[in-house]
Each structure stands twice: as structure tokens, then as C-alpha cells.
Amino acid sequence: MDFKPLASFLDRMTSWRIPWAEVLVMHRNDTVFRYRSGFVDLEKQTPIDEGRIINIYSMTKIMTCVAAMQLVEKGAMLLNDPISAYLPEYAEMNVKKKLPDGEVVLEKAERPITVRDLFAMTAGFSYDLGAPSLKEAVERTNGKLPTRAFAEALAKEPLHFEPGTRWNYSLCHDVLAALVEVVDGRRFGAYLRDEITGPLGMNDTAFDLTDEQRSRLAPQYAFNDELGKAVRYDANGFRIGTEFESGGAGLLSTVSDYVKFLNALTNLGTSPEGVRILSPAAVNLMRTDHLTDATRGDYSWEQLNGYGFGLGVRTHISPAGSGALSPVGEFGWSGAAGCMAIIDPASELTVMYAMHMLNSQEPFVQPRLRNIVYSCL
Structure with missing residues (x-):
């Protein structure tokens, strides 16, 4: 060498x-x-x-x-599980849809976000850390914004596409960290x-x-x-x-x-x-x-x-x-x-x-x- x-x-x-x-x-x-x-x-x-x-x-x-x-290995969760089984705030998500005339509307998501979507960057999130719900959560927690509170706040934002249908580099792994917290119990x-x-x-x-x-x-x-x-x-x-x-x-x-x-x-x-x-x-x-x-x-x-x-x-x-x-x-x-x-x-x-x-x-x-x-x- x-x-x-x-x-x-x-x-x-x-x-x-x-x-x-x-x-x-x-x-x-x-x-x-x-x-x-x-x-x-x-x-x-x-x-x-x-x-x-x-x-x-x-x-x-x-x-x-x-x-x-590690938690998948232990059987604590599966890749195909909906994350709402652990993070209930993600049970009903809205998705931004663009109409033929250019108008953007919100519709109920047809697919659930799965654990795999968080790993694979296909959940429908963006990388916008300045989103209104996140800003509000920062203020409400006096600047602390614990990881679990972050995930709760992000769930209030509409998705940019149906989960699993596109890839977008985004805040998926920050939500995955919150998922680890909830499934395991430790910070x-x-x-x-x-x-x-x-x-x-x-x-x-x-x-x-x-x-x-x-x-x-x-x-x-x-x-x-x-x-x-x-x-x-x-x-x-x-x-x-x-x-x-x-x-x-x-x-x-x-x-x-x-x-x-x-x-x-x-x-x-x-x-x-x-x-x-x-x-x-x-x-x-x-x-x-x-x-x-x-x-x-x-x-x-x-x-x-x-x-x-x-x-x-x-x-x-x-x-x-x-x-x-x-x-x-x-x-x-x-x-x-x-x-x-x-x-x-x-x-x-x-x-x-x-x-x-x-x-x-x-x-x-x-x-x-x-x-x-x-x-x-």
C-alpha cells in the first residue's frame, strides 16, 4: 500500500x-x-x-x-409497521396536492407512513426546520424542544407527497430518533x-x-x-x-x-x-x-x-x-x-x-x- x-x-x-x-x-x-x-x-x-x-x-x-x-432485530417494531402504532399523532396526515389549475390543496393521505419510510426517506417530509409548527413548539417549550416534542410538532405539517411514492432527503431520521425513544423508553x-x-x-x-x-x-x-x-x-x-x-x-x-x-x-x-x-x-x-x-x-x-x-x-x-x-x-x-x-x-x-x-x-x-x-x- x-x-x-x-x-x-x-x-x-x-x-x-x-x-x-x-x-x-x-x-x-x-x-x-x-x-x-x-x-x-x-x-x-x-x-x-x-x-x-x-x-x-x-x-x-x-x-x-x-x-x-437494533429494535427491529429485537422484534420491538417491524419495518412495515405504520409509525402511528407508536407515534399516534401520525395516524391521520394531510398531503399537499397540486390541481391542474396550479392551486395547492390539502387532502387526507391514502397511505400510512411506515417505519421503512423513515429509514428510506420516503415519508413525505421536507427539511424545513423553520416550519410554523416547529417554530411554535420551540417557543412553547422555552427553546428546549425535546426530541419527542419535535416529532409531535412535525406531524402537524402537511406531507409533500404520499408516503412511499417518492424519495426526498428530509427530517425522516429525526422522527426515527423519536420513534426509538418511544419504543425503547430511554431518551x-x-x-x-x-x-x-x-x-x-x-x-x-x-x-x-x-x-x-x-x-x-x-x-x-x-x-x-x-x-x-x-x-x-x-x-x-x-x-x-x-x-x-x-x-x-x-x-x-x-x-x-x-x-x-x-x-x-x-x-x-x-x-x-x-x-x-x-x-x-x-x-x-x-x-x-x-x-x-x-x-x-x-x-x-x-x-x-x-x-x-x-x-x-x-x-x-x-x-x-x-x-x-x-x-x-x-x-x-x-x-x-x-x-x-x-x-x-x-x-x-x-x-x-x-x-x-x-x-x-x-x-x-x-x-x-x-x-x-x-x-x-
Whole structure:
């Protein structure tokens, strides 16, 4: 293995527009390459160092789906169950319908939202965190908005399409976190700590930080196209309540910590130390393509050509379509500030890539990074 091209690529990205980047590559449970480039603090010119905590944003979704799959494994719920069996506020939903004359009307949904719809992003939700019902719930809870209250509020908003008929990247996994709470009985963050992060020894992964961890929180940036540079932007706009444990975008973690979770999935659900978080059957179901003829056309992001969508993860289905060097079945997801997971059971390969910049240039960076990794093996 020769990872010099991968190091050169990270150097190229940090000399371009990304403040810093880090990659950790594991093969057969051993770390075979780790490299950091750039400045964690642009203003102070501080080099990126060990133990920096970052917002992983939508890479939270992978862990949320694993948590929910644990409950499926236990028979606590089924993928085909209507979520109203657990979240009764979703029993009768309205759907926006556009009439031939352009008028938009609300009609009763003909299909129930199922547990599978939450996993697969086919429930009919949007990603509008400024929706009136959510704003009202934030005010009513004095800015706390617990996860369960979030789901109750979102149910008041009309759906954008009949459940199961389209794919739309949305707040599905935030509702899935509330579903875990109701089915299990623990707060979502406590469930993750007890069932996933604690057993795996992930001490730096949580929704809330200690004072010591906060001292290691990396500055966050956003690339400003008008100024032609990255500017400081430290807020997580997806956390709209102090008690909202967002299953879609709320976790903070480090490269060293989160790769433990990713590598357990590479091993089909069991860590090298023997901690089992999922069965191989459940991991394989997660990375099975769940798109249908009706939903596939909506899944059209440039960087996901040749990929399907499983239970909360992209999954490689067509090397001809993707142009990717990874094998069929490689899976993972990414986050708004640029981090990315590559989980590859066939190659026994786990990759955690991290940066901390919104407007992250994902369509450019991530497909290239993936191909360079595989070319180095």
C-alpha cells in the first residue's frame, strides 16, 4: 500500500479552499494510514491536531439507523409497521396536492407512513426546520424542544407527497430518533450511549459536550463564494432546541471515535474486541438498495451516481454508473461540513474522512477521495 497520492490530495484541497482535512484508513481492523493537513484555526494558523471534536451532521444518520435496526432485530417494531402504532399523532396526515389549475390543496393521505419510510426517506417530509409548527413548539417549550416534542410538532405539517411514492432527503431520521425513544423508553442520547457508543468505547461522541470536550471543539467555517475564502461559522443550525437530540444531524465526535463505530459495521456489526451492535443480516439489509422505480428518479445527486439508497445509507450498486473504484456493496454517508464514511465489508476497509467547513464541495471532493483511497490499496 502506498498512500502518498492520498496525502497529496489532502494537501491540494487545503491549499485550495478547505481549511483542514484529515483521513483515517483501516484495513482488516488495523490503521494503515492517517494524515492531517491544514489549519484547524485559520486566523491563528493552528495546525489540525489529534482529538479535535467536530459536528458530524448527517453522519449521525448512520448511527440513528443502527439504533432503530437494533429494535427491529429485537422484534420491538417491524419495518412495515405504520409509525402511528407508536407515534399516534401520525395516524391521520394531510398531503399537499397540486390541481391542474396550479392551486395547492390539502387532502387526507391514502397511505400510512411506515417505519421503512423513515429509514428510506420516503415519508413525505421536507427539511424545513423553520416550519410554523416547529417554530411554535420551540417557543412553547422555552427553546428546549425535546426530541419527542419535535416529532409531535412535525406531524402537524402537511406531507409533500404520499408516503412511499417518492424519495426526498428530509427530517425522516429525526422522527426515527423519536420513534426509538418511544419504543425503547430511554431518551435517544441515553439509548445511543448505553447500546452503541458506550460498549464501543466511544467517549467523545455525544449530543452535548463536557467543558473539557468543548475546549477541543474545532472552529467551523463556511466557504463564502463572494469573498473567495472560508469564514468562521460556528453554529449548528440543525439543532433548533437545547434538548433536541437530532437523529439527523446532531452528534459531535472525533475521527478516532467515530471510526470505531464505522469499523464495527465494516465487520458486519461486531467490533474487533467482540462488541456486537448489529447482526450481519441487519447490516446487509441496511446496505441493500431500497429505492423503487417510483423513488429512484428523485435520488439524483451528482456524487451519488451509481449508488442506491438503503436504510439510511448510500450503497454502491453500479460501478459503471458511478465510475467508482469501490466494490458493489460499499456503503456509508456524509455530513454537511464535509465528513464522509466509507464502509466496505468486502474489502475489509473503513475510511473516516473529516473536515469542518459548510459549503463543503462534496461533489468534487468525495468521489475523488474514494477513488484515490482504492488506488492506494
